[in-house]
Each structure stands twice: as C-alpha cells, then as structure tokens.
Amino acid sequence: MANKSPDSVSMLITEPRTVPWLSVVFGFGPMLPFVIGATLAWLDFKPGRDAWFDLVIFWAASICTFLAGVRRGVSFRTMGGPTSSQIITMLWLFSAGSGALVLWWLGLPSLTLVLLAAAFASIGILDPIAAQSGEAPLFFARLRPVQMVLPVVSLLSLLPIVQTLK
Template sequence: MADPHDPRVPATSVLFGYGPMLPLVVGGAGAWLLPWPWPLWAVQATILWGALILVFIAGVRRGFGMGNPGASTAAEIATMLVYFLLALVAIAVPRLSLSLSLLALGFALVALLDRRAAMSGDAPAHFARLRPPQMLVGIVGLAAALARTLT
C-alpha cells in the first residue's frame, strides 16, 4: 500500500490517473473530426465519461477520509458532495454546453481542492502533484467538445 504522506506519484496513479483522461480528449477530438451524426454522440459520450470520472473522484476523496483518521471528515464529505452533485447535474441538464461547462468546473475544482487537500493531509500527498496536470488533460477534452457545441 502506498504511503499517503509520500509526495512521489506512484506509477499506478500515473496509469490510472491519466489513462481515464484520454477518452475525454478522444471525445473532444471526435466532436470535431467525425462525420455527422458522430460528433453529437462523441459529445454525449464525453459528458457521460466525464461525469463518471468526477463521481469516481468523489468516491476516492470520501474513501480517503474514511480510511485516514487524520483527514477532516467534514471537508471530505463536503468535497465529495460538490464533485458528485456537479456530475449529477451535468448528466441531468438538457443543454450539452451547460453539461460540459459544469464538468469542466468540476475538474478545475478537483485540480484546486485535491491539491490543497493533499498539502493539508486530507488527501494522499501525491495528489498535490498529480491532480493539476491530470485534470488539465480532462479539461482540454471537455473544452474541445464544448467549443464544438458552440459552433
């Protein structure tokens, strides 16, 4: 088991951190490059995948709080709820551009809040280095899909 106080990013976190961001980039590219009606489906798949990732990250944060007695339970629950609710609303709203915007906001919050939590002991220490660039990859894919919905 990885030491939650070790700031080095484990190889598994690189693989399972950046790997799930790739479908968002592919979806964003597909929204621009595929023939009709595939761009619409690429955008919808990007929304669904982005929401699933955000819900998963919410669970990771809550799980760390449950498993680490030094973590702030209140902070973990609040953060988990923000991530989860953004994902839920992104799936529920009928406007694709609003869904993508909410997910991009959620990913930006993950980059900021998980980094801050890592520095205070409320998340694994390596999240301070992992989350900002990891979430940026996802935001790029979401932004590409968003730009397509606005054209």
Template structure:
C-alpha cells in the same frame, strides 16, 4: 491541520499514473473526436466525464475515512460538489453540462493538492492532479465547443 501523510509516496506510483492520466486522456480524445464530428464522441465524452467526476467524488469520500481525526467538513463538501456536478451533467444538454463538469473538475485542481499537503490525501496528489485535471479541462473545452458553445 494535520501533517502530510508519511504512509503515502511522494512520487506518483505507476498504476496511479496510468489510472490518473488514462481517464483524463479519454476526455481529451473524446473532445477532439467530437470536434471532428464523430457522431458518438460528444455523448460518450459527456458520459465519461460525468462518470469520472462521480468516481472522483468517491475518492474524496474514501480518503476521508483514513483522515487523521476523522472526516473533515471540506472533504464532505468537495465530495458533494463533485457528485452533484457529475449527476447534474448527466441530465443537462452537453452545452450546459460541460461548464458544470468543469466546476467539478476545478474542485479537484484546487482542493486535492491542498488536501495532499494537509494529510487528507496521498502526497503525490500535489504533482498528479494539476496536469491530470488540466488535460481533462482541455477535453471539456473541446466538448463544449463541439456542443455549440462559444
């Protein structure tokens, strides 16, 4: 295991706050709108959630290129889980897609803080990811309920 990256800040940069929380808040708002029976909200929320998860797969893969000693098997595996969940959610009905997406987002909640502590991700992921992914997961629960899940 390597040490935390000293080339990344401990405090989350402003742009990372905006680009981190912004997309998660979109999932939450889409879920609330879907519960309020806004016609396009469920479809939009599911597509947005899938796109962001596929993006998060790319983030892990991109970070692996800068990992001391080269990409780790865990990085490739997590990238595959996120990409696969995001892609699968695009073809499933929303009531099935939401739990699949939740698995992908949970991988970020569990893996990213660990990766930040071990030098495979920016140090600020330790503080950024739990609330960011928590917001997205609440939105996914709302989307699941709006889709008819119980």
C-alpha cells in the same frame, strides 16, 4: 505496522510525495477518453459527432462521481475522522457529475460542459490543498493539477461545436 484491539486499529503510514507508477497509469489512463472523444467529435461530422460528444459527457460524469467516491474513501482513513472539507468536496463532485447528466438530459449541453469543466478544475485546485493538510495522499499535490488539465481542456474545447449537435 498496525496495533489492533477489538474496537479500533492504530496505523503508522509512510507516504511518498512522488507519484507511484500505478497512479500514473490509473490517473492518466482514464483521461485519454476525454482527449480522444473531444478530438473525434471535432473531426467527425454528423451523426458521429453527436455520439462522440455524448460519450465524452457520459465519461466525464462517470469519472466525476468516481472521484467523489475516491474523496469519500480517503476520508475514512483521515486521522481524527472525515473533515468537513472532504465531505463538502465529495458532495460537490457527486452533485456535479449527477447534475451534468440532468443538464444533458434537459438539452443544455453548454451548461453541462461548463459544470463538468468546473468540477475537474476544482479537483486540480482542491486536491493539492487536501494533500498538504493530510486529507488526501501527498502525491495528489503533484498529480492532480497536471492530470485535470486534460478533462478541463477537452470539455471546454467542445463548447464551440455545441450548435452543430442534434
């Protein structure tokens, strides 16, 4: 129930610790292109390998910047206003996603993969901490560590085939 006045809103929120089914669908669904793309990059040879590799990089950068927006969006509803850790995490994820595209454009695929893997690994570590401190939904503590294994492993699995690209 919300109390409203012309200048503010007061809300009481009850939040489950269990992961809602919709968050399972929208949490793991976008992780499938990492696994599928990395697998096809390994199985496919020129010129298909390059295309699958490019698509995984583009997808990873897109999801990374999307998750920066998620962190910023959650910060709007944090009691007491956005925290410095929320803003720093948002800036890190946005910079990592954008920076990965620049590194890819500069022809540095290994650095691109490592940067993106580090960004996704950091989500798996930082989101459970944020959940415990009230800076993210409680279910992020259970969802993110498991969810982020998929992009991290997929991205790092592409490192050995970097030399076979273009």
